[in-house]
Amino acid sequence: MAAPLLQVEGVSKSFPGVTALHRVDFDLRAGEVHVLIGENGAGKSTLIKLLSGVYPKDEGRFLLAGQEVAVGSVRAAQELGVATIYQEMNLIPELTVAQNIFLGREPRRAGGLFVDVEAARRQSAEILASLGQHIDPDTQVKTLSVPQQQMVEVAKALSMAARLVIFDEPTDTLAEKETEALFRTVRLLKAKGIGIIYISHRLEEIREIGDRVTVLRDGHLIGTRAVAEVTTDDLIRMMVGRELKDQFPRHRRPWGEVALELRHVFLRGVLHDVNLTVHRGEIVGLSGLVGSGRTALARVIFGVDRPDSGEIRVFGKPVTIDSPLAATKLGLAFLTEDRKALGLFQIRPVSDNIILAAIRRLFPRFWIDAATERAVAQDYVTRLRIQTPSLSQLVQNLSGGNQQKVVLAKWLATQAKLFILDEPTRGIDVGAKLEIHRLMDELVAQGTPIVMISSEMPEILGMSDRIYVMGDGRIRGEFAHHEASQERILKCAVGG
């Protein structure tokens, strides 16, 4: 049998203070999609960065088609035919499609001094056409949609005559239809005999696109399996190293009195006659497609946008919420879906982030007492099991799941009486997800109601007491948790 396309043998990598990869073996055959999974910090990113020449490895060997190779730089990796499509797009928005595709490897003319613009344009158009894309090579990349940009990245990989293409969580930013288009492209590459390493958080994707799957945990290889031979439960067990018997830790209890009530709320062009009730001690799920008005509704409740008409009552009292400040004074807390941009101060320490929203309550006398700050922050770090080397660690250095816990801690510290959580577990790993869900259950057990927006159907079904389904800015349906099912909700969301 011929040597596999890629063999990784006993590769290790350490960074100051952490071993990111420990003697990992991995292999990839030509024309195969090999999925790489693991929680955040498991070592997936480190492995692909070693393969694409971003960092040097500490020990071990890489073999391409049986030959040991040195991947000393990004350029060396490209010359060996290893192309990487990173999660955060790596295109230059101001440059054209053709300039991006050939960036750093431009076809030359006139003795190598000038770029052969014609050749770059022609070859780009050919490659894009082979992917079934009709994008003008002279368009500026900033004018393209996200899926189109991804296709430009794939074209860039093909222009390097890549034998091996690495996709780093490619579907995180895509809608469902766009995901299908991406999968078609992946199959196209496969048919050309290109080997594909595919990193994903979404376990359900593996079955659709993968041939084999390898699980990493804490920098160690846990195992490689044929996709056809493993169940999702097996994979979760391999990823977290423990049984996840109860995927959603909910204890449903009787609700208390009405905490929040919306009556006939209109926001021109966005919300139409929205009626909604939230009781103490219940989790209300807001389901619906992206653009259905879920986030718009949350923004109205939190005073970011003012409704044109309608009534809002908080704990029985009619209120006007005309700013987020007014909302926080009423005891509302809003965890936005974009925690990086709107929820956290990335370059401030964990402790500052935790006390920030509660600063007036904690320190009514102007001066911030460092000992109190530390004590309060430490209390939340312990209770929420936030994994951080210290309170003074900068938030940007934490994993996604721990960042989300910091946001949650920030609002818990305000002693808010009602939480609005927008996509509370998006992009975080299985273990952290479970802990966030457990915290939500504890919150409602203490009587604090939660409004949860989620695009993940299992989360909506598993966590909610009641579910409102939105579409076109309207409430399309309401289900108690025992009468809800994936089919019923989807049917309602698309207006069936």
Added chain:
Amino acid sequence: MPSLAARLRVAFSGPIIICLGMIVLFSLLSENFFSLSNAVNIIRQASVLALVAFGQTFVILLAGIDLSVGAVMGLASCVTAFLMLKAQMAPVLAALAGLGVATVCGLVNGLVHSLLGLNPFVPTFGMWGMALGAALILTEERVLTGFPETLRVLHDGELLGLPAPLLLVAVALLVLHGFLKATPYGIATYAIGGNEGAARLSGIRVTLHKTLVYTFCGFMAGVAGILFLARSNAAQAIDTIGYEFDSIAAVAVGGTSLMGGRGGVAQTLIGVTLIATLRNGLNMVGVNLYLQMVFIGLALILAYVAESQGLHQLLGSLRRRVAGAPASPTEA
């Protein structure tokens, strides 16, 4: 390819319209302004600024900034004058030495910035102080004069009836424009300014490229400094202070993004013309030097705002902000 109409729309964007408007205004205010001799005069005055601003354009395209150019120009001209005067060096050799010193200043800026990862404000601001101090020590705070007039040909000479500084600027413009638009290194410059991490992952040698760009900016400051010496026939350390301000203003007014990745030397030439015309016109109508600085500062802000936002959009957003309307919802 962009259509001709699109190209014309770009060509007649904010800065050009402002420039044409100023020409009309000054022609009305001063009878001497609109004449061939004054046009040649503006070109000669603008040539020093154009050369230093071309170097600055490269740095700003990388999303950097070089605050040292004014002082480096002064150092280059003082070194050249000093060598001619005190060491009786041949003028051409002395000028090359001056250029060399300026280039080394740029190299140091580039190395400190790219190797230590410092914000370019720090090394170039430091270099401003060091270059100015060195020039003051070298000249003992005096004006150096009385050296051979060989270099004056750079400023006063003519070829085929065209003034030498104009030819110098034209050649620089053509070479640099071609370099930026048609060579892999030019594209790399835009790429680094547009998204440095992505450029690195595309195999571009970012550290080396940045160092070379700052070195080139120092070199251009040297060329400008020597042309300045050729014009004034005297060297003084502080004479060229202020060119850092004018050069950044010219780049920004021309429409090159201070965030990097967008613009070019052709735009900078428009910015240079605008500032030189403004200075010349204000002189003609008798506005004093310090008030001129106020106007240039104002022009910088206005032109930049007009270029980056579009004037009507700016007015619109101001109105909204004053009216206190909420931001639009993200998910509608």
